[in-house]
Amino acid sequence: MSPYIHRLPTPADVDAAARRLAGVIVRTPLLFSPELSALAGARVFVKPETLQLTGSFKFRGAYNRLVQIPETARAAGVVASSSGNHAQGVAAAAKLLGIPATIAMPTDAPALKRERTEAYGAEVIGFDRAKEDGEDIASVLAGTRGATLVPPYDDTEVIAGQGTVGLEILEDLAEQGLTPDVIAAAAGGGGLVAGIALAVKSRSPSTRVVACEPAGFDDHARSFRSGVRERNPATVGSFCDALLAPHPGAMTFEISRDLVGEAAAVDDDEVARAVAFAFRELKLVVEPGGAVALASLLEGRLHVGAGETVVIVLSGGNVDTETFIGCLTA
Template identity: 75%
Template sequence: MSATTISSPVPIPCVADVEAAARRIAGVAVRTPLVFSPILSERTGARVFLKPETLQRTGSFKFRGAYNRMVQIPEAARAAGVVACSSGNHAQGVAASARLLGMPAVIVMPHDAPALKRDRTRALGAEVVGYDRRTEDRDAIARAIAQERGAIVVPPYDDPHVIAGQGTVGLEIVQDLAALGLVPDLVAANVSGGGLVAGIALAVKAQAPGARVVACEPAGFDDHARSFRSGVRERNPEPSGSFCDALLAPTPGALTFEITRPLVGEGASVTDAEVARAVAFAFLELKLVVEPGGAVALACLLEGRLGVSGGTAVIVLSGGNVEPETFIRCLAA
């Protein structure tokens, strides 16, 4: 198993950047509710809230970061458009932002991405370019397209503006809890490249420094947890193999890891079977549709991997773009 040293050529965002992002996306992104869950609170002995980003534009938190990055592109540079790499949720966030801003968009997506996500990306007006996860370098493909067209690359996570946009999830969590006279003791979020959990950590730790922020991953793709233990960016041994398609980045981002190593430093993981049960639980008990990659933090809670006892916990449901066939298999589990 190989490791990668930390090297970030771009500035690290701070909570002020998250607050600025919140102003930019206000009225465009959905301010998703913070929902108290009696059943999860009774089950865990904690005061449990859910942050359902399944209700966000395009069905995931990804719209926040994409729009915050793209709305800052100067008008004169927008005609050349943007390029992004994604298995589906960032793709839709970029495509929707491009449509709102009147920009063309090209998305480099793996051939094994869910058809639902590919189709919705195209329906939003983006051009989709496929690639093989095992044999091709998606970043190289995106760079070549950007160079040819003069387009701007919008990274899925390793970008300060994208991270700041995702951090508005954490900002809203802190603000909505404060309105109830509460502070978070734990916030658990799903993690792939780390943009969401890094942004959340920036926002949450600024207001609640004692809170635990936990990075939740599929078993076998726990590169963040291993990286926290070793102190360097570890790579996953395989590029695919979990049905949590939204969470299969090969390694933590260089920029995101600089944020999460000191502010998060803790990971939890669950198997696909445990995730399937969480997807079913969300539907049957919480009345929410959550995709596998969006349900990993919930699965960690249900399986007792978060060490929750007492206090106030927030579980981020990061996305709800699940294919019907996959959803049915989860319910059958």
Template identity: 70%
Template sequence: MTSYLSPPTAADIDAAAERLRGTAVRTPLLTSPVLDAVTGARVFLKPETLQRTGSFKFRGAYNRLVQIPQELRAAGVVACSSGNHAQGVAAAAKLLGMPAVIVMPTDAPAMKRQRTLDLGAEVVEYDRAKDDRDAIASRIAAERGAIFVPPYDDPHIIAGQGTVGLEIAEDLAALGLLPDVVSANVSGGGLLSGIALAVKARAPHARIVAAEPAGFDDHARSFRSGTRERNDLVVGSFCDALLAPTPGLITFEVTRRLAGEGVVATDDEVAKAVGFAFRELKLVVEPGGAVALAALLNGRLDAEGKVVAIVLSGGNVDPATFEACLSA
């Protein structure tokens, strides 16, 4: 569904920040003496759990939808998502008075599905292991004359997500600091590529690190091989937000140049990180939002003595899953 488009620039991210001003939440940078002591680093957390709809995805969705010409809005938009992009698109569409259809896997967390419906979107379900979600979305878009809104492989989406990195760089600069390491959870790469563009424009020395669930490390393998690798499975981790099969075309063009390294965490490590965030940081983080934190806590990031920014990318977790994480 993605025809090739050029990646955005740091200037595009600045423009996205202006569009989002007053609509998206400018989430704070948080610190924790406990986390600093455990890691030996100066750690700053970017809690996109506090963002509108509970994840960073609102940023890219709104930046894309607000640029749709008024005369095309009545036909609405179509998106594919297991939940966070779904809610971001649904919320942006509601704000802009547009109908939205979301193609969502049947195994998506119930809370994410319900909140997408509550935001006024129509949900069309598919089997993640058997069906082609892009084909379903393409058919719906053609039938309705709607605009397809990709979850990550779109320059406007990337630019919107890149405002996360812009805010990290600006807020650290206000403290007289530059980041040494910035790590974000990655699925298709929209967040990581946007962060890389924004941070590298202000801190060229910073390392941008992809964090992925073990067994779904397509970015790390792609960085090593120099070409886009695919995961063998599309199910098998409870980090449901991070199960894209391969890096995006546009996103990988950016991340292979500006990131180029990845770390992984197992589901058990992620569950413990979710528990750590709740007990020590007083934050509710979903599994897919806690992989970078898990990698940090398990020594996978070269963090000691460094200024490290960790993105907690989402907090939309079902109560049963959250309870299981707290018991890990």
């Protein structure tokens, strides 16, 4: 059991997060895609969190967590572990709130993510993800410094913040007289899919929320089948660096086991094709980890019915130039 858990979030926590985030985050649009709709035989929308502050949905949960830190505790700073997107979210939120931030980041994380994290003023401490546990490093740092630990997914307020993605999807579809049949999103530690499911299933119980993962890191799929959290056999081996958590979060799995329960996996070649498709057809820059839900649809791993309303969350756009060019020329 994660030491960060204090209570499971509720749909009311997502609503409260939406109020805190109003006027701070970018309310990313919900875009209808004729190209994807024709390919899937369904009504397909994309939710481009690539356009969010810091280039991913992670800013939502980070800000929702940090803004609730008492003023008396802020001077001691915050500490987090992340391969880059949570790092940037925490660093940017900390800068806005005047809180010092320290991030434990794998040395193999994309250079762009490290540079952006440091540009927000955070201290970055590198570690070898194949040999060291970033969460352990962050926990020790927080204890030594008396800082507040900000987990990447196993935290009530982080999950609630990510859940606002689902809330916006429901609201924007409702304006068109629609409800989602399927919402597909990336899953690493599981904060995004758990938050979306929490927000959506209480209002639209029939909506399927699908966790999309890199092949070989399909811990959610295996955990849903066994009913317990399963560990990935490795912590390296995919260029979807944002999704290489060792296993689903304890808190996130408590939510997703009941409200999600469905997963799809795609390999790196399939993800690369999705990154290229997003650029050429959707005119969007998406990082590999942010494109797994799109790849799941394009490769037929995401099962949708004819005429269903489907939402694909593009969860991040922080991709190194070399990786992006490689996807476009593969």
